[in-house]
Amino acid sequence: MFSLFNLLIIMVCVIIPFWQIFTKAGYPGWLCFFLFIPLINIVVLFFLAFSDWPSIKG
Secondary structure, eight states, X not given: OHHHHHHHHHHHXXXXXXXXXXXXXXXXXXXXXXXXSTTHHHHHHHHHHXXXXXXXXX
């Protein structure tokens, strides 16, 4: 039970900052949930790092 609680705390500590990063970049915040899927998380991070952010364009 204690490890499940720790996992939830870690998930919240990852979701909140990445939700803000995605929304400030101009993307929907729910994209941060893809960071919990193995291999897809790497693709999402590369997409975030190297794509043209809509918030900077407009």
